[in-house]
Amino acid sequence: MDRSSSSAPPLTDQVSAAMLHNAGLFLKKAAEEIAAHGDDSNAAFDIDRATLVTVLMQIAVELSATALVLKHEGFVGVTKPKDLPATDAEAKALWEAGKIRTINFEQIKPKAAKYLGDEAFWLNVDFLQRARNKLVHFHAPIIEGDRFDLKYDAVQVLLQIIAALRRTEEHEFAFGAMNLLGLELFNRLVRTEHYQEEAAARAREIDPNPHRCGCCGARAYLRDDDTCLTCGYSSEETFLRCPECSKRAVFYDHLNLDANPWLKARCGQCDWEGLAARCPPCEVDYLIERHALPICPHCEDA
Ligand SMILES: [Zn+2]
Ligand SMILES: [Zn+2]
Ligand SMILES: [Zn+2]
Structure with a gap:
């Protein structure tokens, strides 16, 4: 092993980092395509959008899977024995020339499953791969039914891929996704109708009566x-106690209430919407109806 440049990270780390970076780029592009479809449209993705979303997500998965096997197992994990570079210097030269010959994705997958995703993730990968092969190898038409399915599932699949890549716990998936996609794009995606319905259905399997989320409005708050x-x-x-349903x-945005005379508030169980205010002397947060004056119920008679 050539360790002469000891300060640089191992070549496999450099290569896998570059691959993961590119996987992130493709995922972000896929997210932009999904968000650009717009929620008001009842139509399926058109053929070009479906093609881009499928291929971009599939490339991202394939790159990430290969990158993680490379990172954990070295070149021996991703090449046939006869193609294995003998030294780091040779590997570097092959990499720079674009001549590293890897084993195919079918062979990578079982190895990558050790480092990436769960069963549901890999089922989605198989779906993406079949769709992608159809498109890329034979330019087979992607039928409308499949383009509807893709539109319904795209956000969930995309966020699942990002969560798998960032290795976040399910309830922390949002941090990794916001980081990669940026807040604005993330917010547009999580407000798409079909994703909200799908997430609400998942939430009901865990909690029979989830709150309607105070942030995104989906009935998926566990x-x-x-x-x-x-x-x-x-x-x-x-949370504050609802004046309507008790x-x-x-x-309400309790973290920012100090800087505002009042802020919007809404109940996660019924339809009540109004305002929240903070009383400086009592240091208590309280609710008022939408057009009422903020008068603290605890010190109004004082
Ligand atoms: Zn939410
Ligand atoms: Zn209520
Ligand atoms: Zn008060």
Whole structure:
């Protein structure tokens, strides 16, 4: 092994980092395509958009899978024995010339499953791979039914890929995704109708009566986990009691209330919407109706 340039990270780390970076680029492009479809449209993805979304996500998965096997197992994990570079210097030269011959993705997959994703993730990978092969090798038409399916599932699959890559826990998926996609794009994706419906259905399997999220509006806020399955928001268990339904379920932006005379508030269990205010002398947060004056119920008679 050539360790002469001892300060540089190992070549396999450099190569896998470059591959993962590119996987992130493709995922971001896929996200932009999905978001550009717009929610008001009842139509399936058109053929060009479906093609781009499928191929970009599939390339990202394939790159990431290969990168992680390379990172953990070295070149021996991703090449046939006869193609294995003898030294780091040879590997570097082959890499720079674009001549590293890897084993195919079918052979990479079982190895990559050790480092990436769960069963549901790999089922989606198989779907993407079949769709991608159809498109890329034979330019087979992608039928409308498949383009509807893709539109319905795209956000969930995309966020699942990002979560697998960032190795975040399910309830922390939002941090990795916001980081990669940027806040604006992330917010547009998690507000798409079909993703919200899909996440709400998943939430109901965990919590029979999830809150409607105070941040994204999906009925997917798990009460025990104190987090939204759709957008990742957590109120940090800060809720006020609803004047309408009496449940302790009113969301408000408690972190920013000090800097504002009042802020919007809404109940996660019923349809009540109003305002939250903070009383400086009592240091208590309270709710008022939308056009009412903020008068603290605790010190108004004082
Ligand atoms: Zn949410
Ligand atoms: Zn309520
Ligand atoms: Zn007060």
